[in-house]
Amino acid sequence: MAEVKSAEFKKASGRALRDEKLQHSLEHVMEHFVGARASVIENDFGDENWEAMRTRAAAIKQSTLEHLDYYLDMVDRSVRRNGGHVYFADDAAQANAIVLDIAKRNGVKTVIKSKSMVSEEMGINHILEREGIEPVETDLGEYIIQLAGETPFHIIAPAMHKTRQEVSALFQEWLKTAPTQDIKRLCVYARDALREKFAAADMGISGANFVVAETGTVCLVTNEGNGRMTTSAPRIHVVLAGMEKIVPAVEDLALFLRLLPRSATGQRITSYNTFVGGPRAPSDEDGPEEFHLVLVDNGRLNLLRDEVMREALRCIRCGACLNHCPVYRKIGGHAYGWVYSGPIGAIVTPPMTNMKVARDLPYASTLCGTCKDVCPVKIDIPRLLLHLRHKVAEGALGERSTTWMERLFVGQWHGAMRNRKALEGKANLGRLLTRPFARGGKVRKLPFAPMVSGWTASRDFPAPAPRSFARLWREELAHDNAHPNGTEQG
Ligand code: SF4
The missing domain is CATH 3.40.50.10420 (NagB/RpiA/CoA transferase-like)
Structure with missing residues (x-):
């Protein structure tokens, strides 16, 4: 093969x-x-x-x-x-x-x-x-x-x-x-x-x-x-x-x-x-x-046996999903690493070859849905991509689908989102840590490769505002928006 x-x-x-x-x-x-x-x-x-x-x-x-x-x-x-x-x-x-x-x-x-x-x-x-x-x-x-x-x-x-x-x-x-x-x-x-x-x-x-x-x-x-x-x-x-x-x-x-x-x-x-x-x-x-x-x-x-993935076999290889895909249009066909590329390649390559080797392909999509709209046999490609992502996340590869760093961040995020004070505290910490790297409202290059620097490897990160919205509200806006009967609007 x-x-x-x-x-x-x-x-x-x-x-x-x-x-x-x-x-x-x-x-x-x-x-x-x-x-x-x-x-x-x-x-x-x-x-x-x-x-x-x-x-x-x-x-x-x-x-x-x-x-x-x-x-x-x-x-x-x-x-x-x-x-x-x-x-x-x-x-x-x-x-x-x-x-x-x-x-x-x-x-x-x-x-x-x-x-x-x-x-x-x-x-x-x-x-x-x-x-x-x-x-x-x-x-x-x-x-x-x-x-x-x-x-x-x-x-x-x-x-x-x-x-x-x-x-x-x-x-x-x-x-x-x-x-x-x-x-x-x-x-x-x-x-x-x-x-x-x-x-x-x-x-x-x-x-x-x-x-x-x-x-x-x-x-x-x-x-x-x-x-x-x-x-x-x-x-x-x-x-x-x-x-x-x-x-x-x-x-x-x-x-x-x-x-x-x-x-x-x-x-x-x-x-x-x-x-x-x-x-x-x-x-x-x-x-x-x-x-x-x-x-x-x-x-x-492998596709036929999976009731969700089966519809991928309807493909008549017209290439329309490739031509319309914003990802394929930037990276072309060879990056996908096997015979089929673009949206159809992203859904058939992992089950037809090796889920572990092709694990990144289902993520090579913005899920914009254009591939589904142009497919002459109406394959719901975004749904199948999500199905494969779920499989990876559910441990179909026999291993954890996330790194320890991702789990740490998500754990912190989870804690912060459940507590207002913790959220403000974490936001202030983020503001402090990114300040040395911010220029002109953008963070262009974060350190600590590859754990943190990945965020700015191919795009700029907006620098956090000097004051959080909550603080701005407390210090300036709350007073201006005070309701005559004593309650705040918003
Ligand atoms: S548009 Fe549909 S039929 Fe054409 S290559 Fe893509 S998946 Fe196959």
Whole structure:
């Protein structure tokens, strides 16, 4: 499985915030996605219709999840009826072993891949390389990050953090192309390099946006045509799909194919919607000879078993919650430390990987609720974040969720809030202790790292007023506000 680096979340976030180039890219690209989505929804449907579509989509996905065993069985039978093979993998290691076995049995030397987040979870490229099989990403963004040796920065725009200069430098290094800043030229370079790979590959690995239970059809939504090449040119096609990708019927796609591109990129429809029904039939002129569908759990059952978290599996990976999230928009995708980032990453990473390692992610949110408002399948992300925070606070990690310093402060706070004199005494003490560090009404840097200094590490702290409100009231205002009948107002 891909390494989980979520324990580094705070440090990585700090690095991202200090990276000016990254901040510029994030603001520019996110703003484009947000604007395009809003205008296409308004022009095509209006709020009321869009809301009704989201409600229906949420209901379809939720009911499929509630009866997942039934639909998994239906997928199995449908794909076999079409002449394909179905596998169920408990985890990344098992899924990798299945793919490797298919590749070795068929003497595969080169594998072309279209975008698949499940394959990122599995870390399959390293596994294939280790066995002497060349994996080649064919989605342009994925190809760029493969050359750079990085992981996707965003669910739908994996290389959005790369400038054209950086892409040009990568192509010069790996493809020996001439330097250029012209994006079209860079695309031509990539296309030329990939065309050779498409022609040579024995196996194509794709993801799946949807798997239709009643027909066994795999639906892929892409903009570059690479998905269609991957699924049709090589003699073997392997689909890697999370087991939550199932929709019951082909009719359901009419709804999801309206919701997905509009939510993701603000497009009415993506350039290529590919429907794969299995291996080539005897009457077909082309298409793969073998078709394999690998349905992957890899932690999804942890979400399914938890009645509150289950709705996270409704996700159709549109990326809208990332684009609108004030936290993602400042720190980007790599800080989250695993395959999924932004609000959806914050709720699925801890249960799918390791609660201890990813314990900071549920706190990476202002709980503003925008993610919930834009989600096409109405996942209540803030509620799920709070659910995970409760789990941490209740000791789900088998340890105290707070430091001794936090407990000391909260204990003091608790005592002070129950007694007026104690409150005033503590406030006066705070005023006295912070006075040496106050300048111009602000405390910019507190000492005693890291226990106290954390408060001013990334923001200024307002300096306490010279006199408390209670004292001000006693000394000056009480007299002015004395009521004629002798009682005070306020
Ligand atoms: S949680 Fe909702 S908004 Fe976020 S990626 Fe998934 S479907 Fe899209």
